[in-house]
Amino acid sequence: MPMGWFRRSKTHRQMALIGPAVLFLAVLMLIPIVLMGYVSFLERGEFGGVRWSDHTVDAYVAFLFERDFDGSLQLNTDYLQIFLRSFWLSIGTTVLTLLVGFPTAFYMALQPPRYRNLLIFLVTIPFWTNLLVRNYAWILLLRNGGLIDSALAWLGLTDAPISVLYTPFAVAIGLSYSYLPFMVLPIYASLEKLDFRLVEAAFDLGADRRRALARVIIPLAAPGIAAGCILVFIPSLGAYVTPELLGGGKSLMIGSLIQNQFGAARNWPFGAALAFALLGIVLLAIVIYLLRFRRSPGEMT
Amino acid sequence: MGGGNPLWRFVGVRPTALFFFVYLYLPIIVLLVLSFNENRTATIWTTFSTQWYAVVLDNDNIMRAARNSVIVATSATIIATILATLAALGMARARFRGQDAISATIAMPLVVPEIVTAVATLLFFVLIGLKLGLLTVFLAHTVFCIPFAYLPIRARLEGMDPALPEAAADLYANEWQAFRRVILPLLWPGVASGAMLAFIISLDDFVITYFVAGAGATTLPVYIFGMIRIGITPEVNAISALMLLVSILFVSLSYLVGRLRR
Numbered sequence: 406m407p408m409g410w411f412r413r414s415k416t417h418r419q420m421a422l423i424g425p426a427v428l429f430l431a432v433l434m435l436i437p438i439v440l441m442g443y444v445s446f447l448e449r450g451e452f453g454g455v456r457w458s459d460h461t462v463d464a465y466v467a468f469l470f471e472r473d474f475d476g477s478l479q480l481n482t483d484y485l486q487i488f489l490r491s492f493w494l495s496i497g498t499t500v501l502t503l504l505v506g507f508p509t510a511f512y513m514a515l516q517p518p519r520y521r522n523l524l525i526f527l528v529t530i531p532f533w534t535n536l537l538v539r540n541y542a543w544i545l546l547l548r549n550g551g552l553i554d555s556a557l558a559w560l561g562l563t564d565a566p567i568s569v570l571y572t573p574f575a576v577a578i579g580l581s582y583s584y585l586p587f588m589v590l591p592i593y594a595s596l597e598k599l600d601f602r603l604v605e606a607a608f609d610l611g612a613d614r615r616r617a618l619a620r621v622i623i624p625l626a627a628p629g630i631a632a633g634c635i636l637v638f639i640p641s642l643g644a645y646v647t648p649e650l651l652g653g654g655k656s657l658m659i660g661s662l663i664q665n666q667f668g669a670a671r672n673w674p675f676g677a678a679l680a681f682a683l684l685g686i687v688l689l690a691i692v693i694y695l696l697r698f699r700r701s702p703g704e705m706t
Numbered sequence: 707m708g709g710g711n712p713l714w715r716f717v718g719v720r721p722t723a724l725f726f727f728v729y730l731y732l733p734i735i736v737l738l739v740l741s742f743n744e745n746r747t748a749t750i751w752t753t754f755s756t757q758w759y760a761v762v763l764d765n766d767n768i769m770r771a772a773r774n775s776v777i778v779a780t781s782a783t784i785i786a787t788i789l790a791t792l793a794a795l796g797m798a799r800a801r802f803r804g805q806d807a808i809s810a811t812i813a814m815p816l817v818v819p820e821i822v823t824a825v826a827t828l829l830f831f832v833l834i835g836l837k838l839g840l841l842t843v844f845l846a847h848t849v850f851c852i853p854f855a856y857l858p859i860r861a862r863l864e865g866m867d868p869a870l871p872e873a874a875a876d877l878y879a880n881e882w883q884a885f886r887r888v889i890l891p892l893l894w895p896g897v898a899s900g901a902m903l904a905f906i907i908s909l910d911d912f913v914i915t916y917f918v919a920g921a922g923a924t925t926l927p928v929y930i931f932g933m934i935r936i937g938i939t940p941e942v943n944a945i946s947a948l949m950l951l952v953s954i955l956f957v958s959l960s961y962l963v964g965r966l967r968r
Contacts, residue, residue: 422796512723542733643819
């Protein structure tokens with residue numbers, strides 16, 4: 406307990422210190438989220454906004470059905486498709502970042518300590534730079550006549566423009582790029598603690614590389630891998646900037662759909678319901694992670 | 707790490723790591739280089755020129771947006787850092803019931819997807835009838851700046867030798883004196899580091915600002931988004947490069963300050 410000097414004072418002193426921050430977050434974060442849940446059960450207003458007195462589950466029905474002119478409900482999978490696309494793009498992004506991130510974290514963990522800190526710093530810098538700007542840079546790289554296109558044409562590898570920008574593939578590249586540090590850092594944190602003598606021992610006992618990796622390294626790095634996957638999956642699922650800038654009309658994701666309800670579509674209850682559903686998926690992912698991996702290091706097998 | 711370095715046994719690790727760092731920095735470097743391109747067509751290199759920086763700095767709309775960004779980031783940083791420092795001091799004492807819940811509340815802005823926070827915050831401001839503008843942007847920014855300021859401060863407190871304040875008490879310092887003379891001097895690098903992180907996070911935020919800014923409170927990222935929507939121009943390259951450099955400057959400073967005498 407580092408703050409021994411405080412030991413004699415009373416608990417209410419402690420509460421007075423913590424109170425303002427918690428109160429601030431409760432008023433401007435917790436209450437708004439509860440309110441958002443409430444709004445999702447309201448009737449939409451004629452010109453945007455909501456009718457505070459009329460309650461309905463229309464917003465949730467609208468996710469799967471659309472009302473015909475005669476009032477009957479027709480199945481409409483447009484929104485479901487957008488959710489599924491976001492889901493698969495986020496899974497794809499998570500896999501891509503894992504494939505690149507794991508070896509990178511492994512490499513970093515095996516560097517001399519002084520060099521490691523520099524590498525961590527290099528991994529974190531892009532995270533702190535503007536997301537919008539980083540994604541814009543990918544437009545410069547990916548567009549026809551851009552750097553990658555010109556380079557490929559110059560090398561004679563392609564004879565037509567690559568036309569990658571404004572496709573789901575471009576979105577996956579952008580998302581992977583945006584959230585790669587979130588994959589590398591937790592895996593690095595668990596690999597750094599790994600005693601590499603265990604790996605040596607596995608080799609001495611006749612394990613080949615694949616077995617040493619599957620039986621020793623990956624199980625020991627599992628909490629970091631899981632944390633990395635969660636940290637990449639969550640922001641990918643709710644991404645707005647990347648699909649807006651790098652995706653075309655055919656790679657619409659949840660984020661843009663939500664924004665649209667507060668812009669052109671003027672359907673606030675539906676927007677609130679979509680955001681609420683997104684939050685639900687995210688919380689579910691976190692709960693699964695906590696149940697599976699939140700144990701003290703000693704308990705881990 | 708004992709024994710021989712097992713890296714050599716895993717083919718492909720080194721090239722992947724190299725690929726990773728190239729992937730991470732290539733877009734940033736390309737953007738910085740192109741921002742000095744004289745050509746009107748944003749991606750075709752002709753000669754070195756700083757003219758687009760001059761064009762950007764001469765643009766009234768950009769400067770107005772930049773001023774809004776700095777006003778919001780400064781005020782949100784100050785309030786968030788104060789709240790975070792107090793909370794970190796409170797949390798650093800003996801464990802108590804509900805501490806996990808409080809940690810979770812403080813971390814909430816990091817966990818909830820930005821777009822959800824944006825929607826919820828917008829609805830809240832509309833409900834309480836607060837007109838969208840710089841004030842709403844400031845309030846929304848303070849919320850997500852709190853955890854970014856809190857974490858380095860908390861880490862600094864965790865790493866502090868508990869014997870130091872006790873020694874101060876033994877030397878007849880009262881609690882305030884012990885805080886002023888012992889804790890605070892040791893804590894300030896954490897506070898400064900947290901404040902700088904909060905500042906760049908606020909300066910760079912787009913999604914939440916986009917929702918709660920309203921018409922009059924355009925910040926620089928919101929303005930840049932509008933510019934990108936219209937087209938790829940050398941002006942966008944220049945202003946983007948400037949934002950990158952400011953972020954890199956602040957994060958480097960934060961890193962250096964955070965590492966001061968531990």
